[in-house]
Amino acid sequence: xxxxxxxxxxxxxxxxxxxxxxxxxxxxxxxxxxxxxxxxxxxxxxxxxxxxxxxxxxxxxxxxxxxxxxxxxxxxxxxxxxxxxxxxxxxxxxxxxxxxxxxxxxxxxxxxxxxxxxxxxxxxxxxxxxxxxxxxxxxxxxxxxxxxxxxxxxxxxxxxxxxxxxxxxxxxxxxxxxxxxxxxxxxxxxxxxxxxxxxxxxxxxxxxxxxxxxxxxxxxxxxxxxxxxxxxxxxxxxxxxxxxxxxxxxxxxxxxxxxxxxxxxxxxxxxxxxxxxxxxxxxxxxxxxxxxxxxxxxxxxxxxxxxxxx
Numbered sequence: 262x263x264x265x266x267x268x269x270x271x272x273x274x275x276x277x278x279x280x281x282x283x284x285x286x287x288x289x290x291x292x293x294x295x296x297x298x299x300x301x302x303x304x305x306x307x308x309x310x311x312x313x314x315x316x317x318x319x320x321x322x323x324x325x326x327x328x329x330x331x332x333x334x335x336x337x338x339x340x341x342x343x344x345x346x347x348x349x350x351x352x353x354x355x356x357x358x359x360x361x362x363x364x365x366x367x368x369x370x371x372x373x374x375x376x377x378x379x380x381x382x383x384x385x386x387x388x389x390x391x392x393x394x395x396x397x398x399x400x401x402x403x404x405x406x407x408x409x410x411x412x413x414x415x416x417x418x419x420x421x422x423x424x425x426x427x428x429x430x431x432x433x434x435x436x437x438x439x440x441x442x443x444x445x446x447x448x449x450x451x452x453x454x455x456x457x458x459x460x461x462x463x464x465x466x467x468x469x470x471x472x473x474x475x476x477x478x479x480x481x482x483x484x485x486x487x488x489x490x491x492x493x494x495x496x497x498x499x500x501x502x503x504x505x506x507x508x509x510x511x512x513x514x515x516x517x518x519x520x521x522x523x524x525x526x527x528x529x530x531x532x533x534x535x536x537x538x539x540x541x542x543x544x545x546x547x548x549x550x551x552x553x554x555x556x557x558x559x560x561x562x563x564x565x566x567x568x569x570x571x
Contacts, residue, residue, distance in 0.1 A: 372445065
């Protein structure tokens with residue numbers, strides 16, 4: 262999906278967080294091409310470039326995304342995830358596999374969109390290193406930017422039901438312009454799974470944000486330009502919407518709330534310094550998960566946490 266410049270609405274929505282198992286850090290490729298071909302007349306997404314560029318034009322990055330508010334504010338209006346089907350009338354079919362849809366039910370249409378790991382255009386929440394692509398698989402989704410603060414849903418799971426009763430869980434990797442807020446652009450793999458030869462190429466659908474399946478690790482993907490005095494990272498493989506991300510380090514001995522940018526990154530404008538650091542992620546239902554790491558290395562690193570939200 263190709264991404265023009267977006268104006269992000271001021272309302273707040275829930276985002277998803279995850280945790281993980283394992284430890285260590287892997288180098289992130291900052292040059293991954295993470296998009297697909299453009300669907301004529303469909304979702305046209307913000308051209309985000311590579312994630313390693315995000316915030317780099319702001320010098321130290323301290324001024325980047327100041328209008329985005331603090332990480333403490335992001336998603337707080339979402340509250341505790343409601344039971345499946347709340348505000349929706351008839352609940353969707355059971356998702357299975359630990360997946361739990363919740364919150365607002367959106368109605369719209371399904372499109373075969375330019376939403377792929379590789380292609381001509383960058384996805385809004387990119388770049389995604391190979392390990393995270395493997396984690397997320399090929400069921401990829403692009404949302405409408407008519408949804409308030411769509412960037413807060415980078416890496417969220419969505420549970421989709423077609424008019425024919427077929428269901429699937431997709432991962433949000435981009436967002437952009439569509440006709441309505443409930444319209445979804447999808448990867449070919451997800452589109453095929455949901456249509457399976459139906460005569461209608463743009464079937465009616467309903468969908469909800471969902472708790473992701475169990476088993477994926479939480480990963481912290483640091484931008485290529487991150488260093489001890491300006492730090493920025495994505496929380497990948499989210500399982501629940503995030504209300505807050507905080508970091509504690511030798512440079513900041515108490516928990517420091519991070520600001521979320523429009524590409525889904527969390528930023529510490531003073532940096533976390535070098536040495537040991539901890540990340541605390543809070544979900545919209547109040548669960549907290551803490552990961553501790555023995556040291557921080559500047560640049561594009563992928564740190565794998567331990568555990569997950571329930």
